[in-house]
Amino acid sequence: MALPSFPIEPTMPITTGRTYLAIPGPSVSPERVLNAMHRSAPNIYEGEIVDMVGTLIPDLRRVAMTRQHVAIYIANGHGAWEAANCNMFSRGDRALLAATGRFGHGWAEGLQRLGVKVDIIDFGKSSPADPQRIADALRADVAREIRAVQVTHVDTASSARNDLAAIRAAIDSTGHPALLAVDAIASLGCDELRMDEWGIDVLVGASQKGLMLPPGLGFIWFSDKALEASRRADLVTPYWDWKPRGTGTEFWQYFGGTAPTHHLYGLREALTMMLDEEGLPQVWARHHRLAKAVWATFDAWSKDTGIALNVADPASRGWSVTAARIPDGGAGALRRWLEAEAGVTLGIGLGMALSTEPAYQDFLRVGHMGHVNAHMTLGVLATMEAGMQALGIEHGPGALEAAAGALVG
Numbered sequence: 185m186a187l188p189s190f191p192i193e194p195t196m197p198i199t200t201g202r203t204y205l206a207i208p209g210p211s212v213s214p215e216r217v218l219n220a221m222h223r224s225a226p227n228i229y230e231g232e233i234v235d236m237v238g239t240l241i242p243d244l245r246r247v248a249m250t251r252q253h254v255a256i257y258i259a260n261g262h263g264a265w266e267a268a269n270c271n272m273f274s275r276g277d278r279a280l281l282a283a284t285g286r287f288g289h290g291w292a293e294g295l296q297r298l299g300v301k302v303d304i305i306d307f308g309k310s311s312p313a314d315p316q317r318i319a320d321a322l323r324a325d326v327a328r329e330i331r332a333v334q335v336t337h338v339d340t341a342s343s344a345r346n347d348l349a350a351i352r353a354a355i356d357s358t359g360h361p362a363l364l365a366v367d368a369i370a371s372l373g374c375d376e377l378r379m380d381e382w383g384i385d386v387l388v389g390a391s392q393k394g395l396m397l398p399p400g401l402g403f404i405w406f407s408d409k410a411l412e413a414s415r416r417a418d419l420v421t422p423y424w425d426w427k428p429r430g431t432g433t434e435f436w437q438y439f440g441g442t443a444p445t446h447h448l449y450g451l452r453e454a455l456t457m458m459l460d461e462e463g464l465p466q467v468w469a470r471h472h473r474l475a476k477a478v479w480a481t482f483d484a485w486s487k488d489t490g491i492a493l494n495v496a497d498p499a500s501r502g503w504s505v506t507a508a509r510i511p512d513g514g515a516g517a518l519r520r521w522l523e524a525e526a527g528v529t530l531g532i533g534l535g536m537a538l539s540t541e542p543a544y545q546d547f548l549r550v551g552h553m554g555h556v557n558a559h560m561t562l563g564v565l566a567t568m569e570a571g572m573q574a575l576g577i578e579h580g581p582g583a584l585e586a587a588a589g590a591l592v593g
């Protein structure tokens with residue numbers, strides 16, 4: 185019997201193999217984390233899980249560099265946002281929100297819908313917050329009505345990173361008693377972050393970014409000062425109250441009901457990998473190095489073309505996500521090519537243009553957060569280069585050499 189003949193075409197897709205979701209969350213979960221979750225549910229009342237959660241709490245403090253309180257929620261980042269808001273405010277209170285991208289505005293919208301008056305200082309879509317303007321706004325609040333200054337550490341839409349220590353210093357320079365509340369959902373476990381040293385009162389995180397878990401857990405770390413403030417907040421509801429979760433003595437109080445059993449096993453494994461094996465400073469350094477490879481690549485591509493990184497100053501760029509522009513619809517075409525032809529999914533541009541506007545197709549984001557190493561990041565960049573060639577997108581030369589050079593340092 186004659187074997188069928190298979191014509192081999194140069195255009196055949198090259199997608200078979202492990203796909204890579206290179207978006208800013210959910211990030212890639214390590215096999216070890218997934219395997220730790222792959223088990224039968226334990227007894228949720230006593231024994232192993234209770235002991236294991238006892239080891240999680242100190243490690244959650246370590247990952248945020250704090251000695252203060254932590255509350256775990258079965259929620260995504262939006263849930264953790266709302267929990268933080270409920271614990272800080274009463275209806276009619278005022279907040280000052282320094283927005284550096286779509287996520288800052290999203291947090292503000294959630295606050296407004298709870299009945300909190302929000303003064304927004306909009307720092308645009310590609311710059312960090314200016315601490316001086318925050319200080320000016322606090323000085324103007326002579327009646328000391330503002331309860332909290334709220335800011336994203338890294339705004340995942342713009343990839344702009346704020347200098348939290350400088351913002352703390354600016355607040356202190358005014359003598360204003362406002363809390364400093366930080367959305368660190370995109371930066372926790374990626375960018376250098378020191379809650380106590382930087383005087384952060386409320387820190388919000390989620391499981392599916394630097395912590396390398398599937399979506400489903402939200403975290404709030406809060407200071408003694410924030411705990412005091414929460415005692416007068418009338419927006420707090422029984423479920424979102426951080427007091428039993430963060431300062432309770434009974435196991436069931438931590439979760440307001442059934443524990444998120446499997447996520448907790450995954451979290452245990454992830455924290456062991458990050459804190460005890462790799463080490464937090466090395467986790468930060470790895471993200472910084474990979475980010476520099478991404479930036480060097482875009483710098484080369486941008487030479488004499490319309491390609492541009494969103495944030496001009498490297499010191500103000502997040503280490504876990506990079507937002508960029510590839511004009512004339514290039515970003516959208518490239519995203520589609522990578523997904524259809526190469527098994528790589530890049531992030532959409534968020535908050536840069538309306539999804540109905542043609543300019544929407546000019547923006548994309550590359551996620552490099554969590555369980556990522558050199559070959560994953562270089563693989564994405566090289567595949568983007570291939571996509572640009574395939575699509576005829578104009579790009580400067582030498583990008584991959586530049587990426588390699590940035591990695592080697």
Ligand SMILES: *Cc1c(COP(=O)(O)O)cnc(C)c1O
Pocket residue numbers: 208209260261262263287336338339340367368369370390399
């Ligand atoms: C991902 C993210 C959020 C939203 O988290 P969800 O889990 O999608 O609700 C909020 N803020 C920042 C900075 C983020 O990166």
